[in-house]
Amino acid sequence: MTDPQTRPLGAQISHMLKARGVDVIFGIPGVHNQEMYRGIEEADITHVLARHEQGAGFMADGYARASGKVGVAYVITGPGLCNIMTPMGQAYSDSVPMLVISSCLDEVAATRGQLHQMRDQRAAAATVCDWSEEAVTAQAAYALIDRALSEFELDRRRPKHIQVPIAALEAPAVAAGPRSTLTAPSTLGIAASLAPILTARRPLFVFGGGAVSASHDAQALMQELGAASFTSYAGRGVVTAEDPLHFGASLARPDSAEVFAKADMVVAVGTELAEVDLWRDELGHKGEFIRIDKDTEVLAGGPAGVHVQCDAGAALRKLREMAQGHTPDTDWTTSEISTARTRWRAEVDAERPGIVPLCDALRDAVPEGTMIYSDMTQFAYVAKEVWDMDRAGHWHHPYGFGTLGYATPAAIGGAIARQGKPTMAIIGDYGFHYTVQELGVAVELGLSLPIILWDNGKLGEIEDSMVRAQIAPNAVVAGNPDFCKLAEAFGAQAVAPDSIEAFQDAVRDAFNADGPTLIYATPKLTS
Structure with a gap:
């Protein structure tokens, strides 16, 4: 054994993760998973307290994409797991190595009315991740964790969920043993x-x-x-x-x-x-x-x-x-490629007028090597086609599953992983509502994080789709707060530039600020 000391299993799990290279865990403690928190500080792991389990999941996702490491999240039984299932679904769609470890009730068949009770939370989680398993013993927990880490290294990187009964988390357990050596498959014969x-x-x-x-x-x-x-x-x-x-x-x-x-x-x-x-x-x-x-x-x-x-x-x-x-x-x-690219750029500009020049201005204002996290917003839809990246793996978006609210917490996770390197979020007004509370985490950690908030005052993409389908647009407009004042209430900086030049200046300043900066942008900037 690498560590013969006996501890509650919940604490041993943190020590095992540390030994396997995990330095950061995202999550929220509760009475059901508190044993998992017993070992975090002792194992010298940094814990990031999210404001909602959905935020914790997106932070773990953003951290994993930025660092190449596993994004780990601790959540409670029932609602905690349900809240993180959207990030798990997004991570599955985008091949992100996320490991979610939750508590679970000791039994649910014979007793009703328990705190956080679900009929089958393991099966519920299985619908949005690669696999979801229950570990009823310490050795089962260790084996499942090592299985997950091995698959992250050798197979397609998709999220896994492991749940451990509360009684098992509280029970004494010896430490996990050393990990087996892994060998990648050969390329001979191709x-x-x-x-x-x-x-x-x-x-x-x-x-x-x-x-x-x-x-x-x-x-x-x-x-x-x-x-x-x-x-x-x-x-x-x-x-x-x-x-x-x-x-x-x-x-x-x-x-x-x-x-x-x-x-x-x-x-x-x-x-x-x-x-x-x-x-x-x-x-x-x-x-x-x-x-x-x-x-x-x-x-x-x-x-x-x-x-x-x-x-x-x-x-x-x-x-x-x-x-x-x-x-x-x-x-x-080269001429046929150049002609096609010019034509396609013009098509994008015609489909969503005014956004292309703002994308160009933003691209020119960000530092070299900036990592960008975007949300389901028209600004990002345009940028994905016209913004040429000079390096791979530096623009992350909720492809596939397509969830709203991804960008802010994911960028927080990315900024934590990158430790001072330029990181930025791009999010729409409606999506910002989904995870606005995580702005408090960025303030708490003092992250120099520009958040570009594109406010077209509506669910613009849905309105356009309804019009194309000859449906009278409805339910696409919601009352927005004063986003700048809202950001300031969290302790963030906020600015609403009135020109392209002022927009670029605000972006440059935000990368050097002592905390996050909300940069409020509307179609008026390019009108």
Whole structure:
């Protein structure tokens, strides 16, 4: 045993997590999970007290995305777990390594009316995460934690939930033993599957969020092959706009299907090519198709072709090895890519007028290396298509599950992970209502966090959708508070700039402030 001391299991769990590299835990204590808090300080783990379990989950999500580590959250039985299920669903959709550990009642079949009682909270959590299990003994808890951590390292990174009965948390337990050594799967044998890529005349790559860690190899490979590329929204920055054959994050442009139809080889790396990537039923390709992914479920579906189960980085490094001495000789031209990008940018500007110039102004004002967390808001929808990222893994958005209220707490988690590096949130007026209380956490921690609040006074995207569907818009306007005064009431700074230049100045100042700054922006800024 690494630590022969006997402690209550709740305390041992914190010590085990510390030994496995966990430094930060997000959560809220309650009478049911208080034993888990017995060991946090003793284990030298930082605990971040959220104002709501949903905020704790989004903070853990943002922390995990920024740090590459596991985002851990402690919550109570029943409502605590229910409150964090939305972040768990978002983390599942976006492949975020989140570990939620909750208490649970010792039994629910024979006794009714217990505090925080649910009929089956384990099963409820299972609907929004990779798996949800109950550990009734210390050894079961340790085994499940190590299983989760191992899967985060070797498999697709998706959230897990472990619940432990209150009596088990209180019971004495010996410490967890050492962790087993893990070995990543070999890439031997994939060369034959990838070889046709080298002879394609119009190879077209699509990089998703699963390729973020392989950005260097992806960019080099595109140069070595003379290949064209797209990224999904989650993959932005894997290839940058400096590559003249990069189409950007414009998969959802309807006529991008025509581009795919002209490719003789399409290679999808670390992307599901899901509805929220394409917003159409078919990719549009007519040539060969190769998919590289580590997720068996993804490989089993989608377009027919050659499906290779492999980590994106390992596959791209193997391709680069195979391409040594290869002379780029493809039929893609820089003019066709440039023409398409110009056309698509104009379409985005026409669809949501006035936001593109504000995105450009914001991009020019943020420091190099800023990590951005955005919410379900029209500002972000525009930015995802026109804001070229100069590096991967620096723009995080609630893709897929599409929850409101993500950006503020997720950016707080990201700022904690990045310890002084520039981090920013972009959120809409309606979404801000969902998690506004977490502003208190940012104030409490003194985080220099700019929060861009885009207020169009309505659920603008829903109103537009209703109009397109010939539905008279209703229930899309809600009374808003004075957001600047609200932020100031929390102890944050707040500013409402009246020009693009003032907006940029406010953003620059916010990165150097002693705490969070709400920057209130409306369509009047560009009118």
